[in-house]
Amino acid sequence: MPSRSTPRAATAILFSNGQFDAAEAVLRAGLRRDDLGSATRNAWLMLFELVNQRGDRSAFEQLTMDYALRFENSPPAWMDYVEVAPGRPAAGAAAPPAPQSGAPSIRLPPQIDAGIVAQLEQLRGLTAAHAAVQLDLSDARSVDFAGASLLLRVLGAFRRSQRELTLVGAAGFADVLSRSVVSGRRDPSDALWMLLLEVLRTLNRHEEFEEAAIQYCITFEVSPPSWEPPAANLKVAAAANAPAAAADSAAAAPLELRGVVEGDGEPHFGRLLAAARNQQQVVIDCLHLRRLAFSAGSALLGTLQRIRKAGATVELRNANPLVAALLHLLGITAIAPVQQRHT
Numbered sequence: 001m002p003s004r005s006t007p008r009a010a011t012a013i014l015f016s017n018g019q020f021d022a023a024e025a026v027l028r029a030g031l032r033r034d035d036l037g038s039a040t041r042n043a044w045l046m047l048f049e050l051v052n053q054r055g056d057r058s059a060f061e062q063l064t065m066d067y068a069l070r071f072e073n074s075p076p077a078w079m080d081y082v083e084v085a086p087g088r089p090a091a092g093a094a095a096p097p098a099p100q101s102g103a104p105s106i107r108l109p110p111q112i113d114a115g116i117v118a119q120l121e122q123l124r125g126l127t128a129a130h131a132a133v134q135l136d137l138s139d140a141r142s143v144d145f146a147g148a149s150l151l152l153r154v155l156g157a158f159r160r161s162q163r164e165l166t167l168v169g170a171a172g173f174a175d176v177l178s179r180s181v182v183s184g185r186r187d188p189s190d191a192l193w194m195l196l197l198e199v200l201r202t203l204n205r206h207e208e209f210e211e212a213a214i215q216y217c218i219t220f221e222v223s224p225p226s227w228e229p230p231a232a233n234l235k236v237a238a239a240a241n242a243p244a245a246a247a248d249s250a251a252a253a254p255l256e257l258r259g260v261v262e263g264d265g266e267p268h269f270g271r272l273l274a275a276a277r278n279q280q281q282v283v284i285d286c287l288h289l290r291r292l293a294f295s296a297g298s299a300l301l302g303t304l305q306r307i308r309k310a311g312a313t314v315e316l317r318n319a320n321p322l323v324a325a326l327l328h329l330l331g332i333t334a335i336a337p338v339q340q341r342h343t
Helices: 008-017 020-033 037-053 057-071 114-129 145-160 172-182 191-202 206-220 243-252 268-278 294-309 323-328
Strands: 104-105 132-136 164-168 234-237 255-261 283-290 311-320 339-341
Touching: 008 020, 008 037, 008 255, 008 283, 008 294, 008 323, 020 037, 020 172, 037 057, 104 114, 114 132, 114 145, 145 164, 145 191, 145 234, 145 255, 164 172, 164 206, 172 191, 172 234, 172 294, 172 339, 191 206, 191 234, 191 323, 234 283, 255 268, 268 294, 311 323, 323 339
Parallel strands: 104 132, 132 164, 164 234, 255 283, 283 311, 311 339
Antiparallel strands: none
């Protein structure tokens, strides 16, 4: 892993954090000193990318002449990025789930917190008139202690009742919960851990349940819940009921990242985890990925480590020089091949 004090590393970090002017200033200073050795050419490519992304074609053309004189080979071409249209998923992303037929459904928002009380009250109202209902978790992106506690009460109430509850998007929700807990970090409440164990049990994932139970025991120094088969009246359903042929096609196609990926990288990394459960080798096309925030890069590292532990592999292709430098800095290139975009 390169030192963070090098111009290339500092540039990658500054750019990933949105400090574009500072990133370019650091890189140009390093190039002026002309002491980058074998990293010089790649530093030039990073500079081309910075100028490209700020849309300065005249500066880009000047760079091409300077580059050609110095390296005596073809400079990189101008890159026109395809942006993600507002309200539309990036190419390669899963389509929004189709409405589930049959039992009435309540859909929860992306943030699972105390605000879901209203939806859970609606769910309770539905159970008075229907023997089977659905709780759609497909949109969930984060869970706090209050939201986890509320859902635990709901699942406990259904387990004790004769009503049937189907958790739509339970697999993706388990991934969200897994990212919300940290082994050894004793939070004020164990609700997130308990909900994770409950969802894994409902999914009938015995091995993952046992692993999470061990980590729970280590964290809270108490005996974890023991494994029990899923309750007969608690069921799960996929987040999207696409036809099998369409699902097969989506599984074979590479995932694609576009624009800027920030925060915890969702929903992109959740889709990556889902793809890795169905494929031994997953390809991510980064051709139109402008920037990967440092926080998202760290989240990607954790996601790739989980995927590797499960026995699958991931390859990232067509990363621009700035993204590629960050991936190398974070150590991602040690566990997943990264192909830089051809110039």
